[in-house]
Amino acid sequence: MKTNTNSVTTTSSLRGDALLAMIGNTPMIPLHFPEENRTLWAKCEFLNPSGSIKDRLARTIVLDAESHGLLHRESIILECTSGNTGIAFAMVGAARGYRVAIVMSERASGERRKIIQHFGAELILFADAGYKRGIEMTREMAEADPRYFLPRQFENPLNALDHESETGVEMLEQSEGQVDCFVSGYGTGGTLAGCSKALKKGNAKTQIFAMEPAEAALLTGEEACCHWIEGIAGGFVPPLLQGVELSGVVKVSSREAMEMTLRLNREFGLLVGSSSGANVTAALRVARDFPSDARVVTILCDRAERYFSTRLFGDCS
Numbered sequence: 262m263k264t265n266t267n268s269v270t271t272t273s274s275l276r277g278d279a280l281l282a283m284i285g286n287t288p289m290i291p292l293h294f295p296e297e298n299r300t301l302w303a304k305c306e307f308l309n310p311s312g313s314i315k316d317r318l319a320r321t322i323v324l325d326a327e328s329h330g331l332l333h334r335e336s337i338i339l340e341c342t343s344g345n346t347g348i349a350f351a352m353v354g355a356a357r358g359y360r361v362a363i364v365m366s367e368r369a370s371g372e373r374r375k376i377i378q379h380f381g382a383e384l385i386l387f388a389d390a391g392y393k394r395g396i397e398m399t400r401e402m403a404e405a406d407p408r409y410f411l412p413r414q415f416e417n418p419l420n421a422l423d424h425e426s427e428t429g430v431e432m433l434e435q436s437e438g439q440v441d442c443f444v445s446g447y448g449t450g451g452t453l454a455g456c457s458k459a460l461k462k463g464n465a466k467t468q469i470f471a472m473e474p475a476e477a478a479l480l481t482g483e484e485a486c487c488h489w490i491e492g493i494a495g496g497f498v499p500p501l502l503q504g505v506e507l508s509g510v511v512k513v514s515s516r517e518a519m520e521m522t523l524r525l526n527r528e529f530g531l532l533v534g535s536s537s538g539a540n541v542t543a544a545l546r547v548a549r550d551f552p553s554d555a556r557v558v559t560i561l562c563d564r565a566e567r568y569f570s571t572r573l574f575g576d577c578s
């Protein structure tokens with residue numbers, strides 16, 4: 262058998278395994294809204310160890326790269342991200358013993374930068390708010406230096422596959438197979454594409470709705486403008502969303518997202534970020550068109566502590 266002597270897995274297969282085992286299998290909880298007389302179901306992805314849904318992707322891509330001999334002692338994992346993917350790769354890299362370099366918009370919150378650096382990863386900032394420039398930078402860097410390993414979260418099919426085989430399957434198990442409707446925003450589109458595939462396999466009648474910022478409603482055919490919903494809608498429709506069969510698109514304004522996030526923080530005790538508030542706003546709106554006992558599922562994507570310097574905490578200073 263051909264063995265790769267350079268591969269980290271061959272020398273330290275247990276390194277970080279305990280941390281990786283903490284990723285996923287998140288609870289799904291009911292959120293009851295008495296005024297609206299509605300209960301939604303929310304998958305608590307903010308409970309992953311680095312605090313976001315992106316831990317799943319980082320774990321799966323690193324394990325897959327190891328199994329294909331693509332990661333070596335001298336490798337540097339290089340990714341462009343709005344923050345959560347960077348935090349997740351920085352955490353997995355630290356646990357597994359890899360160098361990590363993260364390319365990120367300088368508009369991303371300082372807390373996310375600090376967390377990434379605190380895990381020991383290198384941070385490379387670019388001026389633009391969207392992802393395009395950052396993705397180009399990672400490609401240019403990888404062409405110039407073979408040590409870089411690019412997870413390519415925006416196009417890597419493992420991103421969606423992971424949500425299909427895990428997140429979506431967990432949702433089905435946690436709802437005894439009955440999910441009538443799934444509502445989610447998109448960044449890379451991995452969550453929406455993967456979960457909807459699993460849910461449709463479980464029940465072809467499950468309806469899938471995409472949430473997007475009202476200020477950047479690209480799926481609705483509008484221009485992308487600035488919005489305050491952190492972690493989603495990076496200025497283009499991601500390739501992973503191609504072929505996703507949507508029943509509809511729900512536009513949520515940044516202000517509505519903030520208001521709902523504060524409700525989740527203060528009325529439910531859930532310290533989540535603004536994309537969670539946006540998802541719940543959209544799910545509540547969609548739920549109006551379903552019978553009251555229908556199971557409408559959405560995602561609480563990440564924790565709020567990484568947003569202290571953003572508008573979300575604006576009235577707490």
Ligand SMILES: Cc1ncc(COP(=O)(O)O)c(C=O)c1O
Nearest residue numbers: 447448449450451452492536562
């Ligand atoms: C806070 C937050 N919410 C939602 C998403 C969207 O997830 P996906 O990239 O799977 O579309 C992300 C992605 O980065 C995120 O950081």
